[in-house]
Amino acid sequence: MLLTKQERLQELEAQYKDCKKCSNLYQCRLDSKIEDEELGNTVFGTGNLNANILIVGEAPGLEEDLTGEPFVGPSGKMLDKLLHQVCLISKDSPRTEVLYTTNVVMCRPPSNRKPTKDEITNCWKRLCETIYIIDPLIVLLLGNVALSAFFGDKKKITSSKGEMHTVEIPGMFGPVRYPAFPIFHPSYLLRNPSENKKDGPIVSTILDLQKMLASLDTFQKIENKIDIPIRDITELREG
Template structure:
């Protein structure tokens, strides 16, 4: 059969298959489609264009104590220290307090009293020790002829707290809050430069002495920040436990003798 006859025979066979419904042509050998798929090149991951959004970066954690230390060291006077403390944003107590409570009394006084933190009355007034405990403190100081209202620095006292903002429900400050505000307190003592420190209650003892247990510590002179220091009961404790006023009176007499010595 010549080539012409072969063409027409093949065509006739193809037309006959189409009429029978054949739609796909197959080869004379089977094809492994899985092998073909494996041989295909893998699609490349899309590349972010240069002007696309930058990768997200986790915010760097701030060392609150280091930041407090930096701000405190930059304060050259008490007004500057108060401004630095008010600008300190890492103590959550600031967000819930009404007032910033810095100090009261005479800054040049020989005696500096350190309390715990503002209470409700102090938060409203913006001054430390103005509630019932503050009134009792004033009477205690008057009994040994000193006080925050005296114009004479030799008979005046200067008062502050470990924390300048009121804790919710007057709770005790926690260790983290004390630690982050300690650099400010240490700078406060350095700038006020008192002759004697009086620590009222456990919180200032924990902050400056590193220990608590005011019932054991009270009345015993120690040294802190290069100054003689007398731990005493907090006036609020004396209001709850009047029987302890006897020990408080003995501590006041010890303070009076130290001032005269």
């Protein structure tokens, strides 16, 4: 009997729930558990299992560790603000109901540092299987860590953002390719506030997301025979 997407993801999450591949990250989970029994969690992913867009971030932070869900802290609020600006989500249709969100690694690194190459490698199979199960039309890569997880040092976020790329992951019958669209990580935007600057990174990221949506509309027309909607998002929205 074929398993549903939910069953396949539950099986995958169960395989990695008590993962010990990364000694530093595992020790960090144990130490966090001693400080607060609600900490020390792996953060797998959450959202719409039939999402057209799958978001890949960097690693969980403190708030994500506490809740077991990705992007619920300050970076998550910034991400939702961006997605709201381009009408991808709304109060009635939040990110968890529209998109699927995960990270390059499942464990919070010590002192919220960036994950190492070995840690990224150890979590790579889990990330690929998650993408393969969700099977999105576009993989949205947030920041340099997510970009380098797929491309190594060949691409940098400053020169690659706002353009469509192709990522390749293992599939059941061979490699599978997905369109991938990199943008600045929300944490970078929080460190570089420039909301009112037309040439700043926040406005630039909103324009990049609009560009991604144009590609998504085309993909949906080809894949699902859905008419391309009329989008007129020329100014920053309030709220």
